[in-house]
Amino acid sequence: MDALHSATLTGLAARLRRLALGGLLLAAAASAHQGHEHHGDAGAPPMAGAVRGPDVLAPGYGPLGFDSPRPGTYRLPPIRAAADGEVLLASGARSRLHEVFGADRLVFLSFMYTRCPDPDGCPLASFVLQRIHRELGRSPDLAGRVRLVSLSFDPETDSPQVMREYARLIDADSSDDWAFLTSASMQAVQPVLDAYGQGVERIYDEAGRYTGHLAHILRVYLIDPARQVRNIYNVSYLHPDILLADARTLLMEADAQAEGAAGSAVGASPSAGERLARALDPPPGLPALPAALRDGLSAERVALGQRLFLDRRLSANGSLSCASCHVPAQAFAHNVMARSIGVEGAGLRRNAPSVLNVAYRTRLFWDGRESRLDTLVWSKLLDESVLGNRAVDEVMARLRADAAIEQGFAAAFPREGLTMKTLADSLAAYLTVLVSGGSRFDRWHFGGDGGALTDEEQRGYALFTGRAGCAACHTIGPDHALFADDGFHDTGVGYAHSMGKRARRDTIPVGDEGALRVNLAALRGTEERPYNDLGRYEVTQHPADRWRYRTPSLRNVALTAPYMHDGSIATLEGVVAHYDDGGMAHELQAPQIRPLGLSEAERASLVAFLRTLTDPAFADPRAER
Secondary structure, three states, X not given: OOHHHHHXXXXXXHHHHHOOOOOOOOHHHHHHHOOOOOOOOOOOOOOHHHOOOOOOOXXXXXXXOOOOOOOOOOOOOOOEEOXXXXXXXXOOOEEEXXXXXXXXXXXXXXXXXXXXXXXXXXXHHHHHHHHHHHHHHHOOOOOOOEEEEEEEOOOOOOOHHHHHXXXXXXXXXXXOOEEEEEOOOHHHHHHHHHHHOOOEEEEEOOOOXXXXXXXXXXXXXXXXXXXXXXXXXXXXXOOHHHXXXXXXXXXXXHHHHHOOOOOOOOOOOOOHHHHHHHHHOOOOOOOOOOHHHHOOOOHHHHHHHHHHHOOXXXXXXXXXXXXXXXXXXXXXXXXXXXXXXXXHHOEOOOOOOOOOOHHHOOOEOOOOOEOOHHHHHHHHHOOOOOOOOOOHHHHHHHHHOOHHHHHHHHHHOOOOOOOHHHHHHHHHHHHHOOOOOOOHHHXXXXXXXXXXXXXXXXXXXXXXXXXXXXXXXXXXXXXXXXXOOOOEEOOOHHHHHHOOOOOOOOEEEEOOOEEEEOOHHHHOOOOOOOOOOOEOHXXXXXXXXXXXXXXXXXXXXXXXXXXXXXXXXXXXXXXXXXXXXXXOOOOOOOOOOOOOOOOXXXXXXXXXXXXXXXXXXXXXXXXXX
């Protein structure tokens, strides 16, 4: 090891002992705080009040200023796949990053370098990880299930011997729970840094000489055993209490999945094999899958498609995945926004419909512009407003940089591997098996369970198939019901928007029964920029197709608010009122849309019936299925 660097490490350990940081190796941090007075426990971190001058230590050095979140009461959806790459262990042996992570471990990954002079940089990360390391040794629920990984992005200085000495000085050299890594060269580690979004730049003095220091933004990554990044922490949020709560939340999720605890507080997602089995033997109310879609299905392809569905690298800037708009926990729809948000916050024109049972649809998208799931995939990937990609090669290059993804495609498509076609086929396979049926309606109508619906719900069904005329478009067959005719109809909603016929609402629903009054005059000038949407006409260019949109399925409709192609109606009661009032009468409106003259009780019965169409697997919209 370089003599100067060795002396730096040795001297730094002595200074840190004087600062009572428990033997933590923070050379620059020690220099920055040398001479400061620290009070309290010998093992406690320095507090902000003990620092002279304008410096204020990061929150991670002191007690958390608020109650940490209770594990299991929240979710950490996957952000993106965790990249792999070649690394050097502290022993000098070559390995792969994913091998270091371990097969069944949660991982906190920190990028660092041993000479970092910023106390709120690498020293902070090492301090926080040391606190977590101590907790691993005394908490049975964490023991053997969490691994800490510190990877240097300064391989020119941080040799395996330096990293070994670094580990020794912070009393972690003999621990299986904390790995200290470097790389053979900057060229070797750069692809890993790029994949994680960890920027690093050299700092030069006024004469253009390299100072030996690097500029970087501190980030620590929480990675699950499936190699998905679940959280990214910066200086403001890097605190042991927060990281430990997040780790316990993911471990509870893993335990619930292992125990088959569907509907638990943290939810459990069916395996690829379970989804495939359900699709091939669909629940009551659904027909058999089309033969063309059954051919080629496999658990490996479904699992790969599910992984890609959650992968934010499918968007140009790594911010969105398919699941960002089609949220599994919300019956694969999106309850938060009336209309979807695309890459870089672009407001889109249409609501994100549920993709459950999409395999049965012969026309896809609100305007029916696609008819195949594999072509649907690339239609979205190359939509610059949605996922932002400008070319096929953009997407393929990002995925090919991940060896684990390449291996997944090799297993699912042995003869082809990762190609433009197999990418579409894998996502199409996952969409194919997202089937949903077996509701209380199905038990009553197709299963002969006379007690499955209440009297009011049965009155709602009679209205649905009779005087209200809903079943004319939301069809029910003799042995199955998709509640959609795959036709295109003008319900008055698109016309009302284009012609400015709909008055702005001055009340906003709050909770189940409340409402918030809005002063529209105070909002004048802040209105959304007008946009036009002509529906099916944009595909066919036939004037008669203006404002016609594909009939959505009503399965799980109670879970997929807001409604209509533009998300303009917030509740089922509002939808029933729209049709009862006759839509927005104009020349092209579908003849089925007419005033119905329903009583308040009849409207309520219709809504009650619609709520019987919920798949019991999605009965709790907070649980991801």
